[in-house]
Amino acid sequence: xxxxxxPLVAILLVAWLLVLSGTVIIFGYIAQFNPAEGAISPFGAAxxxxxxxxxxxxxxxxxxxxxxxxxVRRSIKPTS
Amino acid sequence: xxxxxxxxxxxxxxxxxxxxxxxxxxxxxxxxxxxxxxHKPNRPLIPRPxxxxxxxxxxxxxxxxxxxxxxxxxxxxSSALLIAGLIGLVDDAKRLKGYYKPLLLIFASLPILLLxxxxxxxxxxIYGKSVRLFVIYPLLVLAALPxxxxxxxxxxxxxxxxxxxxxxxxxxxxxxxxxxxDWIMLIAALPLLTSTAVFYFFFHRYPSKIFPGDSxxxxxxALYGALAICGRAEVVGVVALLPAILNSFFFLSSVKxxxxxxxxxxxxxxxxxxxRLAASPxxxxxxxxxxxxxxxxxxxxxxxxxxxxxxxxxxxxxxIITAFLTW
Numbered sequence: 001x002x003x004x005x006x007p008l009v010a011i012l013l014v015a016w017l018l019v020l021s022g023t024v025i026i027f028g029y030i031a032q033f034n035p036a037e038g039a040i041s042p043f044g045a046a047x048x049x050x051x052x053x054x055x056x057x058x059x060x061x062x063x064x065x066x067x068x069x070x071x072v073r074r075s076i077k078p079t080s
Numbered sequence: 081x082x083x084x085x086x087x088x089x090x091x092x093x094x095x096x097x098x099x100x101x102x103x104x105x106x107x108x109x110x111x112x113x114x115x116x117x118x119h120k121p122n123r124p125l126i127p128r129p130x131x132x133x134x135x136x137x138x139x140x141x142x143x144x145x146x147x148x149x150x151x152x153x154x155x156x157x158s159s160a161l162l163i164a165g166l167i168g169l170v171d172d173a174k175r176l177k178g179y180y181k182p183l184l185l186i187f188a189s190l191p192i193l194l195l196x197x198x199x200x201x202x203x204x205x206i207y208g209k210s211v212r213l214f215v216i217y218p219l220l221v222l223a224a225l226p227x228x229x230x231x232x233x234x235x236x237x238x239x240x241x242x243x244x245x246x247x248x249x250x251x252x253x254x255x256x257x258x259x260x261x262d263w264i265m266l267i268a269a270l271p272l273l274t275s276t277a278v279f280y281f282f283f284h285r286y287p288s289k290i291f292p293g294d295s296x297x298x299x300x301x302a303l304y305g306a307l308a309i310c311g312r313a314e315v316v317g318v319v320a321l322l323p324a325i326l327n328s329f330f331f332l333s334s335v336k337x338x339x340x341x342x343x344x345x346x347x348x349x350x351x352x353x354x355x356r357l358a359a360s361p362x363x364x365x366x367x368x369x370x371x372x373x374x375x376x377x378x379x380x381x382x383x384x385x386x387x388x389x390x391x392x393x394x395x396x397x398x399x400i401i402t403a404f405l406t407w
Contacts, residue, residue, distance in 0.1 A: 004376050005387055008369075009394055015322050016398045020205055020405075023315055028207035031216075061333075068330045072367050075375030076359050 007075075011067050018060050026053045085148055086267045093141030093271035097279040100133035105283070105290050115291065119238065119381045121355055129172045129293020130283070134275055135165040138303065141271030151264050152195050153310040157303060159191035164229050164302030168295030178337075181233075181298070185226035188302045192221055197310045205315055205405035225305040228317070231324040232301030233294060234331065237370055238385045240285040242292060246300050247277045248392040249320040252399030253304075256313035259407040265311035272303055286382050315406065320399035323391040327369035334367040349374055356380050 030052045035045050108114065108127035116123040139158055146154040167184045170176065176184070192198050200217035201210040213220075236242040250273045257266040283289045292300070308317025318325070335344060346364040348371035349357045359374035373379070373387045 001383065001387060001390070005373070005390060008372055008391060011326070012322055012391060012394060012398070015326060016319055016395075016402075019315065019319055019322070020402070023204050024207045027202070027211045027213065028204055028209075031211060031213065061329075064326070064329060065333045068326075068333070068367050068372070071372060072375060075372075076361055 007071055011064070011071065014067060015064060018063065022056055022060050026056055030056075082263050082267065085145065086270055089141045089144055089267060089270050090274045092144060093137045094274040094279045096137035096140055097133060097275040098282070100136060101130055101280060101283050101290060104130055104133045108290070117239070117288065119351060119355065119357065120287065124287075126288055126291055128291040129169070129295045130280065130290045131165055131168055131172065131293045131295025131297075131299055134280060134292065134296050135161060135299050137275050137279075138271040138299075141275075142268060145264070145267055149264050151268075153197040153265065154268055156191045156195045156197035156310055157268055157306045159195075160188045160225060160306040161299050161303040163191070164188040164225065165295050165299035168233075168293065168298035171294040171298070181294075182226040182230055185229050185298065185302065186222050188229065188306075189222045189225040192225075192306060192309055193218055199312055202314050203312060203406055205402050208406070221309055224309060224314075225302045227325075227328075228305030228308075228321065229298045229301035231321060231328045232304065233297040234328050235324040235369070235388070236292060236297045237368075238286075238381050238388070239288040240281060241385050241388050242297055242300070243276045243281040243284040244385075244389050245324065245392045246304065247273060247281065248389070248396045249304065249317075249324075249399075250276070250307075252316050252320045252396050252403055253307055253311065253313055255400050256316045256403040256407070257311050259403055260312065262311060265307065269307050269311070272300065272307070276300060286385065313403070316399045316403045319402045320396050322395045322398070323369060323388065330367040330369065330372070352378055357384055 030049050033045070033049060040048070105127050113127060114125035115128045117126045138161060142154055142158040146158070164185060167181065167188070171181060198217065198221055200214050201212050202217070203210045232242060232246065235245055250269055253269050254266060254273070257269065284292065304317065308314050344366055346360060346362050346366070348360055348365050348368040350360055352358055356378040357374055358378040359371045365371065369388065370384055373384055
């Protein structure tokens, strides 16, 4: 049973690392980012934070999606 | 005092769960509120839902805690549980469409916001500092309970799975509350633990004598989310729920729309003649945790349930590590 679950445990570990790194990067660094005065307008900084956060979230989702697709396609022989 | 209060709450909510579930099994059988257990020979009819027994037992446990503490967070938890449970009851009686449930469950998040039972400064693991999120946090609260409630609801696929999953996932929350020294939230989590653990699991384990129904799963999931938010253990809660969250994520990303599991044309697993389960080979079938577990060959219902429990235990261990990385 444990051998069968190993790939799923690996996906779980990847998801965990993505949660840890994602939350720390998005909320700890991107959300707290304050550019030097005059370098960028406050509105521009807010837009930049949203775009960077969204890009990271999309990357997070994409990695997990590709992992799940790869695992299912590799393990199950499709009929149609 | 705290220890006595915890013991009283464990006993009251635990015993009430046991007695009310027994009572409900008889009442539901008499009234014909039965559903087929599709994974067993002869498809036996099983009473459903056990949700009212769980909701009442947990609510009374929380009411005792509120009487002694007057902590607004306990009131918010109870309200979230009740609202999600009522939505689940409507769903049990009259099937709600796929996207209605998440929308309606936003109402379960409202008590947390209206009672101010949250701190918009979550503490993140490794980073270690609280982060001020005064605008985003309330929006995340609104989204959080529909997510936790629906993910717990979606993991309710086999006998004993949802009750053991909630039991295992609650342990990291207890560790997080202990590390924070938040004894009120620690005791507030106990009714969820005791009700789902020994006392409800006794009826729900294989072969199930009663199913929780949407009222049970949505109420447990909403309470879980509320505990994580009010107890400032958001990331710990997310990590502990990862197998259930991934299950919903895989499902939604493969189906590409919000639909009820029963509305999906191609089932993720099929039942063989010997009543073992096998992964559907169809490309049209949604990807779920069950289908991924079955990808390497057929298993019995008990074996799939055991696999989900193992994954829940690993996620709980990761959540406990996360708690130690945070405080």
